[in-house]
Amino acid sequence: MRIRLMAVLAAAALAVTACGGGGGGGDAGTGGGGGEGSLSAIDLSGATFQVGSKEFTEQIVLGQIAVQALEATGADVGNLITITGSTNVRTALTAGELDMYWEYTGTGWTTHLRHEPQSAPKGDQELYDAVSAEDKGNGIAWLAPAPVDNTYAIATAQGRDAELGVRTLSEYAALVNRDPAQARMCAAAEFLTRDDGWPGLEKAYGFDLPDDGIAELELSLVPAEIASGQNCNFGEVTATDGAVAANNLVLLEDDQQFFVPYNAAMTVRQEVLDQHPQLAEVFNPIAAKLTTELLRGLNERVDVGGELPEEVAESFLRDNGFIG
Template sequence: MHHPRRAARLLAGMAVAALTVTACGGGGGGAGGGEGSLAAIDLSGASFTVGSKEFTEQIVLGQIAVQALEATGADAGNLVTITGSTNVRTALTAGEIDMYWEYTGTGWTTHFQHEPQSAPDGDAALYQAVAEEDRNNGIAWLAPAPLDNTYAVATAEGRDQELGVRTLSEYAALVNRDPAQARMCAAAEFLTRDDGWPGLEQAYGFDLPADGIAELELSLIPQQTATGENCNFGEVTATDGAVAANNLVLLEDDKQFFVPYNAAMTVRQEVLDANPRLAEVFDPIAAKLTTELVRGLNERVDVGGELPEDVAEQFLQENGFIG
């Protein structure tokens, strides 16, 4: 049943110490607002540190979390943005942050070091598995969102027909037949993750020469893939707002290699024990976060040039969470 695509994350910095702080901004309806469903949840006096990874979707989700907490009367300060999945996870387990949105597929493959092919079949089963395993680490997974930000390989609309590549199996055949035409743009983290490029090559039976890969910042890949100057194919995610804007199409993951990447708020258990109403804050928010909706939020930032905190505030207002 599960739908392949992916969760983007670049591994561009090694030290958790190298944190960058993103201003919270947006003013999303503080404790005294008295409007919206979050105003009914009183967390005044509580203080939280929210983290995120460094790409657009994570910053938007992080801003949603910060503003939601502020709407309950809690002090959420500034969003702490950290480069790389492993680094933000380390910040959580070390107590440097209290919570951040993580993806089930990343939990399974990156944090717990399981093979992608061994993942339980289906979104719900994978969520249950990672939530259960993480209890041993003192980390709680709140309710998952429908959002599945799974990995994908994209190419320009029309080029898929020209090259006869509409599936990843057909891409593998192209690599083996004409590797120059199969040139791939990808970000550093994808190129090293077992649930990324190395696993993909193994699952589909191809080996693209190193000079056939252009390593780029994730945000640059859609445009480079669209032009075809640097690469005919590119790593993207199912929720990348720049995919449609650049007239890209996603290749079908016909062997269903990519595992689901449903987003869920991960919280240190001791923080949740002290503030059990955090589930009341985030579970209804998660329920609204579909793949299509989040793709639209990302597009407003990456293509429309809006600020993540403004997009987050409008999401909370439009869904009745804040006034």
């Protein structure tokens, strides 16, 4: 059986984050789009929105950015709702329990639209165009994509890659087939079940790591476990994980280009966007600022520096002139 280092959060549970809602943003929530900054020119006073996010750091930061941005326009937003698991947060959106949340194009293509990872259009814009066009039939609108690509990656400790002769995923696959004990993997529950995660990776690279070689734990704990080497030599991370550099990790090259792009975009129920087309004016300029390097830095401020997600979100909005 898979080793569970920590109980996985109940996937269907909705959790109201204690830091949601009133996290900064000057005159946020006072109505009429008052205050300073570019968002003050957009008036959504009288509108009410429910914003959601997934449960990991980047999503919570992005969710807080959305909450505070909407509050700066005078909208009534309330607390950010965090939901464990991509399928569950998407279900909340399509069921009308949420009005919007940030999603990734790769997740849209594989998890929500149920396409094989290898069938994804090549190129960030091409994948976004395909996902956004197909999802219109589901009543979901994708606003402008951010340049950030939060793609999956497999990491190991600096120096260990040379020691084990593993710098690419093809070399990792060879290690699994040669010495599975040295190829032990730490990963979160969702990655271990997604077609664009572990099952697809094993299939694409032609390896089959025994279940006792996989340690399942919360994603935030993976980088430190990789660095220690006590439970695993390798682990799942993402390209924007701020803990990668902090733990002196290196990413294995995806030399067969299995992982698809994961550009972030705000997904909104079409009926909500039809009622409030100004939402594009709110989020498209924000998305344009969200590069991979910037998100990595924001995540690091939370996961390594210990700042609160709503504080990091507020400073992003303020530093970029969205709020005063």
